[in-house]
Amino acid sequence: MAGARVVKKQSLPEMIASDLRERILSGELAEGEAIRQELLAEEYDVSRMPVREALKRLNAEGLVLWENNRGGSVVKHSLPEIGEIFDLRLLIELDLFRRSIPQMGEADFATCERILTEMENSDDISQWGKLNYSYHMALYAAADRRMSNEFLERLSLHSDRYVRIHLSVMKQREPAKEEHRQLLALARNGEVAAGTALLEQHILRTKTELLEMIAAQRKTPSR
Amino acid sequence: MAGARVVKKQSLPEMIASDLRERILSGELAEGEAIRQELLAEEYDVSRMPVREALKRLNAEGLVLWENNRGGSVVKHSLPEIGEIFDLRLLIELDLFRRSIPQMGEADFATCERILTEMENSDDISQWGKLNYSYHMALYAAADRRMSNEFLERLSLHSDRYVRIHLSVMKQREPAKEEHRQLLALARNGEVAAGTALLEQHILRTKTELLEMIAAQRKTPSR
């Protein structure tokens, strides 16, 4: 047979949405920035129709604000809202980790290991968010909770967005690396209580650091 | 001034999406049923374009399954997925209620009372889901958690869908009526622990009943 590897055929709107998502997460499209359909259509060399669908999609995901007859703009969250995103992640991830640990097998541990080394070797910031998300998902894969994962994906999208913008300045990475290793070790030993406690600390620490950074940056509208 | 009451101008796709949402929740559009754009366009007397957008929107909300070049169909969830919907509701609603109770004031209690009496007097099946959702939201309004509410809205959508299709309103309403009153009373007294415990029971009871009904019905695919 010709093609052994099959990549799920993406539709045009999907591909455009993926790219725009990345452009928003990376900060290339800034908070509050207006989005012109025509302009994007030219950039992607398509008509406005698939661009429109992509934007509506991102609107449903909460990344794009849509106003009737005025078009879209990049969503800007308030500080409390960003805090909430992390609180919700906390709720769902703790639940997932608690359910996952007892179900994890050698294959799961191996996958986690693999992603972990990949993270430690990669310096590409734009990859970090994806890898971080993959790792967390790998930890929860054994729980086999489709809906939770779907919701978590959306939450991670938003938290990654703000983490990535400030990541370069954040000390974030060193402690996170250590915590990731420990999470896996605790999961391996089936230590649910200790594992979830560490996970909680892991997420809340990021939340605190991030909120401080953003608060400071929003005080000084310079730059 | 002319119009004191302003209803947020809805766009065509929004209106169509709302109506389709209702048709799916009510079961008029059945699980797995294919959706023809042209047909809907004729029904609403518009072109396929706004219908498409509405369907894509419902796709993003998880009510419509979309397959490239094959169009949309009404999503059908597995039993474990339906269970998860309730588990997620539980996580978020407990968190909201816990945060809300200490913040609630007389205005909040009054709103809850109002909705409660409205619920007890209304016999309209299609309204019950909305009222039930309104009541829960009123309980959590004081928490002032925008993101959580947004996520909860989507979860409630899905749970309402299955509740409406499978549980007779009457059977559902009698115990719920009592619990709803008690929730409000506990909130009034600031009894966080007792309140959240009752809320947990309230949600889990519905989950159990519902899963049993659906399991039984899916065993016998008879109509």
Place this chain on the structure above:
DNA sequence: TGCAAGTGTATTGTATCCAATATCCTGAAA
């Protein structure tokens, strides 16, 4: 009969065109 290729039809996907709406600019009146 069973199956594969090919043809025709139904349906979705995208581009283009026109209509509706918002925004910007100008100028006149208070």
Place this chain on the structure above:
DNA sequence: TTTCAGGATATTGGATACAATACACTTGCA
């Protein structure tokens, strides 16, 4: 100077037309 009306321009919303794809059906062949 401020403000408001009105018109020019930019932008989005929706309808239509056409292209691409999937599906059902037939035909030809083993």
